[in-house]
Amino acid sequence: xxxxxxxxxxxxxxxxxxxxxxxxxxxxxxxxxxxxxxxxxxxxxxxxxxxxxxxxxxxxxxxxxxxxxxxxxxxxxxxxxxxxxxxxxxxxxxxxxxxxxxxxxxxxxxxxxxxxxxxxxxxxxxxxxxxxxxxxxxxxxxxxxxxxxxxxxxxxxxxxxxxxxxxxxxxxxxxxxxxxxxxxxxxxxxxxxxxxxxxx
Amino acid sequence: xxxxxxxxxxxxxxxxxxxxxxxxxxxxxxxxxxxxxxxxxxxxxxxxxxxxxxxxxxxxxxxxxxxxxxxxxxxxxxxxxxxxxxxxxxxxxxxxxxxxxxxxxxxxxxxxxxxxxxxxxxxxxxxxxxxxxxxxxxxxxxxxxxxxxxxxxxxxxxxxxxxxxxxxxxxxxxxxxxxxxxxxxxxxxxxxxxxxxxxxxxxxxxxxxxxxxxxxxxxxxxxxxxxxxxxxxxxxxxxxxxxxxxxxxxx
Numbered sequence: 001x002x003x004x005x006x007x008x009x010x011x012x013x014x015x016x017x018x019x020x021x022x023x024x025x026x027x028x029x030x031x032x033x034x035x036x037x038x039x040x041x042x043x044x045x046x047x048x049x050x051x052x053x054x055x056x057x058x059x060x061x062x063x064x065x066x067x068x069x070x071x072x073x074x075x076x077x078x079x080x081x082x083x084x085x086x087x088x089x090x091x092x093x094x095x096x097x098x099x100x101x102x103x104x105x106x107x108x109x110x111x112x113x114x115x116x117x118x119x120x121x122x123x124x125x126x127x128x129x130x131x132x133x134x135x136x137x138x139x140x141x142x143x144x145x146x147x148x149x150x151x152x153x154x155x156x157x158x159x160x161x162x163x164x165x166x167x168x169x170x171x172x173x174x175x176x177x178x179x180x181x182x183x184x185x186x187x188x189x190x191x192x193x194x195x196x197x198x199x200x
Numbered sequence: 201x202x203x204x205x206x207x208x209x210x211x212x213x214x215x216x217x218x219x220x221x222x223x224x225x226x227x228x229x230x231x232x233x234x235x236x237x238x239x240x241x242x243x244x245x246x247x248x249x250x251x252x253x254x255x256x257x258x259x260x261x262x263x264x265x266x267x268x269x270x271x272x273x274x275x276x277x278x279x280x281x282x283x284x285x286x287x288x289x290x291x292x293x294x295x296x297x298x299x300x301x302x303x304x305x306x307x308x309x310x311x312x313x314x315x316x317x318x319x320x321x322x323x324x325x326x327x328x329x330x331x332x333x334x335x336x337x338x339x340x341x342x343x344x345x346x347x348x349x350x351x352x353x354x355x356x357x358x359x360x361x362x363x364x365x366x367x368x369x370x371x372x373x374x375x376x377x378x379x380x381x382x383x384x385x386x387x388x389x390x391x392x393x394x395x396x397x398x399x400x401x402x403x404x405x406x407x408x409x410x411x412x413x414x415x416x417x418x419x420x421x422x423x424x425x426x427x428x429x430x431x432x433x434x435x436x437x438x439x440x441x442x443x444x445x446x447x448x449x450x451x
Contacts, residue, residue: 099283102251103286103288105251105275106280107275107280107299107300107349108275108303117288122288122289122290196290196291197292197333198333198334199289199333199335
């Protein structure tokens with residue numbers, strides 16, 4: 001039982017690490033392509049292509065670079081998390097009503113102030129939706145990390161499959177599923193707290 | 201106060217929105233610019249706070265050529281009210297009103313005091329409304345806040361782009377009355393764009409009637425009604441409106 005707990009924690013750590021690193025890249029990137037729309041096409045197609053690479057193929061490719069182990073798993077999770085976060089940041093910012101942006105300009109907000117006080121807060125619900133998708137996806141993909149020597153709940157699932165041990169498969173897959181549901185639920189709560197009251 | 205000196209605006213597609221527009225707006229004057237859509241009235245307005253840059257000509261506010269000013273600083277010194285109201289839904293009413301004071305770095309106490317003062321000006325109890333969000337207010341209340349927001353740092357000049365256009369007729373009427381009183385009391389210079397002739401006749405000290413980027417006639421409501429410059433002016437005002445206006449004048 002303790003093993004299940006430790007692997008669950010490890011699983012969560014891997015997934016969150018992947019999403020967090022992706023956030024640091026994806027949000028600035030989303031803002032960048034919003035500001036310089038000329039780059040939007042290239043960046044979005046690129047992240048789109050990354051997304052379509054099958055996860056096992058992605059892990060194998062990354063393994064060639066990062067070797068066996070958790071680093072490779074995290075790298076894959078970062079890459080998969082990029083698309084939903086970049087795209088939603090971009091879409092969320094683009095959806096901000098032009099009249100609000102004009103009101104901000106007309107009152108003498110600088111570009112940065114508009115981003116900080118108007119555009120990002122208003123785009124936040126859409127950005128958060130992207131983060132939720134990324135997190136749930138990451139928790140799912142992390143389960144196959146075991147194939148390239150990663151840790152997490154995949155370890156139990158994989159061993160269970162090899163030994164046709166149903167109990168072990170369940171000990172891995174049930175916590176993994178619960179983790180995904182719980183993460184989505186908690187992010188929903190965080191979203192509620194982050195989003196200003198007037199916008200519900 | 202504001203001088204337009206042969207101001208023109210040609211867009212990149214070649215369309216000439218404003219042609220050689222010259223006009224002097226006096227201190228404390230309520231100037232209404234009116235005309236059919238596409239006549240260049242909004243473009244002219246937006247050139248005053250440099251949301252649109254003129255292709256040629258110069259605009260002076262006071263003695264200063266506005267192209268020599270930093271646009272961000274310039275805009276903070278000019279009130280601006282738009283048709284879509286443009287209140288920020290993510291900010292409470294008090295935060296919406298004190299945006300420009302915040303940008304200018306006013307102290308918290310001073311801002312709070314100003315918000316209370318402004319809300320009282322339109323008879324909205326600060327206790328009740330300061331912490332509410334725009335979505336909790338009616339359209340009329342929202343645009344009152346839109347106007348207050350423009351008044352926050354007491355700019356001598358306020359630009360208004362069809363501010364009451366999106367409101368229902370009764371609310372619009374009330375707001376017009378209220379605003380006219382407010383303007384006289386505060387002695388602001390207003391440049392106001394509308395396509396509603398009733399509104400123009402009701403509010404304006406002077407009306408600028410535009411067509412195809414040019415001024416057709418400038419004059420007080422009386423002058424426009426009693427001596428329209430040409431056929432276009434009288435058609436635009438409309439005969440029934442002229443009758444009504446004259447009747448209410450003689451009464």
